[in-house]
Amino acid sequence: MLGILERSAMAAGQAILEVYDAGPAVTYKADTSPVTDADHRAERMILAELAAAFPDIPVIAEESVAAGNVPDIAGQRFFLVDPLDGTKEFVDRDNHFTVNIGLIENGEPVAGVVYAPALGVIYAAKDGQAKKAMVAAGRIAGGWSRIGCRQIPDRPVAVASRRHSSAETIAYLAEQGITDCETIGSSLKFCLLAEGRADLYPRFSRTMEWDTAAGDAVLRAAGGETLTVEGQPLAYGKRDQPNDSDFANPWFIARARRF
Template sequence: MLEILERSAIAAGRAIMEIYNAGPAVTYKADTSPVTDADHRAERIILDELATAFPDIPVIAEEAVAAGHVPNIAGKRFFLVDPLDGTKEFVERNDHFTVNIALIENGIPVAGVVHAPALRVIHAASRGMARKAPVEGGQIGSWQPIGCRPCGGRPVALISRWHNSAETLAHLAENGINDYEAVGSSLKFCLLAEGKADIYPRFSRTMEWDTAAGDAILRAAGGETIVIEGSPLAYGKRNQPNDSDFANPWFVARGRM
């Protein structure tokens, strides 16, 4: 399965880069977030690949949900897809955008792929094994295992480039964390999984398709993503009393703390 997810992400990334280099057409959703022709084209590629390979596994995909297409996932495995995570990065021509595909089982992200086409790198994980490889000319190079590092005396944090909040900065201050870097998209999870940083607090809105693939890689690399109450971040959240379907609560992703 993971090889098919990787292949789908690479194909979507190739389409994204064609539009990136040509100049995307940008529109805006009801929540004012941008969406481009690259989002739609990449999602169509991924959905077609998944439907062919796994016709019995439903897919929750960002743009399909925005259009009102939400399959029944009750009691099932399902995929979560963000065809272009970091659309603002993409529009601003910052290379920190990714293709995210994750498999969810019983609310847990058990496999995931994060491909950063402009950075020419792919991260993937399943069965407790996380790895990273370069991508050149649409071909995946040699895979290398990755893992979280033990946190030293001066932890390094990652924060959102576009969606930082006062609560996030307060959390860093309360925990004596002074070193932090702003990074876009799900690359923050991947950097934690590689052992290049230690913690990523997110005290602003995210959706499940934003986090699932990176979270799968982080967990396989020895890290965790927990909500404020201390339990693992769960997936497949529907009929939430205080938020929309598939919206995440605030969380902290971290390596070996």
């Protein structure tokens, strides 16, 4: 399975780069978030690949959900797809955007791929193992390397959203005594924790499950965890929420487990 997800993400990433180089056509959804022709093109490619390889596993994909296409996930095994996470970065020609494909089983992210095509780096996870590789000309270059969360240093490093920080995030970091914080877009924040380049990612602003599933899978496989502010593991497949829309996440804190 993981090889198919990797190839699908890299093919979608190649299509995204073609639009990136040509200049995307941007429109805006009902929630005022931007969407481009790259989002739609990448999602169509991923959905076709997943349908051909895994016809019995439903797929929850960002742009399909926005169009009202939500398959039944009663079986509790499904994919979450964000074809272009960090669309604002993409539009502004900031290279920190990603392709995300995550597999959920019984509410947990158990496999995932995060590909940053403009940076030429891909992360993947399955069966409790996380790995990273460089990508050149649409292919893995130099092989895969195992990654894992680091032992927490005396001065922990946090990562935070470049565009969606909040007063609550700033206050939380101050409470933890953390002064070293890097801001970065997309699901790459999870991956920086997973490969031991940072230690904490507090997110006290809105995200959706397709934003986090793949990166969360990589982090958990690398030895980290993602918890709600109540201390419970972030769950997936959330429907009929009384105070929010389907698949919306609560605030969370992603971290190296030993933090």
